[in-house]
Amino acid sequence: MDAMIRQRIRGLRLARGWSLDALAARCFLSPSTLSRIETGHRRIALDQLVPIARALGTTLDQLVESADDEDVVIRPQPEHTPGVTTWLLSRDRALPGVTVAKMRITPDRPTTADQLGVHPGRDWFTVLSGTARLHLGERTLLVQAGEAAEFSTMVPHAIGAHGGPVEILTIFDRDGERAHLHGPDSGPHPHP
Structure with missing residues (x-):
C-alpha cells in the first residue's frame, strides 16, 4: 500500500x-x-x-x-425501459458528481414535445452507432456516429433514435443523473 x-x-x-x-x-x-x-x-x-x-x-x-x-472491471447490468436500455459504466465514487452510461435507444421510444426535460447543468454524449435525434428546444438536430453533442440542460431536451437503433455514450453531472436515470419510482427517467 x-x-x-x-x-x-x-x-x-x-x-x-x-x-x-x-x-x-x-x-x-x-x-x-x-x-x-x-x-x-x-x-x-x-x-x-x-x-x-x-x-x-x-x-x-x-x-x-x-x-x-476487483475495482478495475465494471460489469454493467442493463436496465430496460420502453425503447431504452441503459448500462452504467462508472462507479459512485469514480468521478465525483459524474455518471458515465451507455444507452441503446430504439425508434419506438416516443420523444414528443411534452416529454422534453429540463434540469440544471450540462449533458454530453457521443454517438457510437446509428444516428441520434436530439430535440433541443425548438430545434431538432441529427447527431451521426462519431459525432458528439454538448448542451445546456436548461433548454428542454430529449434524445431519440433516427432511422434505426442508436447507441450513445453519455456523461451526466449529478443533476443530469438524477433527471435521466432516477425518476420518482427510482427507475430510469423518460428522457436521456
Whole structure:
C-alpha cells in the first residue's frame, strides 16, 4: 500500500509538471523530506499526507484508496425501459458528481414535445452507432456516429433514435443523473 501511495504522489506531481521543490513549497515540507517520502526512505505520516493531497488537488481518500483488481472491471447490468436500455459504466465514487452510461435507444421510444426535460447543468454524449435525434428546444438536430453533442440542460431536451437503433455514450453531472436515470419510482427517467 505504501508503494502505491508513493507512486501516486510522484505521478500526480509529474503530471502537473512540478519539481520536488514546487510541490514541497505547496505542502509546506522540505524538498528532501518529500523526496524521501516518494522514494520510500521515509515513513509516510498522516499529518504529511493531508497537505500533500491538498496540494496535489486530490483527497486523502483518493490518495490512499485500494488498487484492488476487483475495482478495475465494471460489469454493467442493463436496465430496460420502453425503447431504452441503459448500462452504467462508472462507479459512485469514480468521478465525483459524474455518471458515465451507455444507452441503446430504439425508434419506438416516443420523444414528443411534452416529454422534453429540463434540469440544471450540462449533458454530453457521443454517438457510437446509428444516428441520434436530439430535440433541443425548438430545434431538432441529427447527431451521426462519431459525432458528439454538448448542451445546456436548461433548454428542454430529449434524445431519440433516427432511422434505426442508436447507441450513445453519455456523461451526466449529478443533476443530469438524477433527471435521466432516477425518476420518482427510482427507475430510469423518460428522457436521456
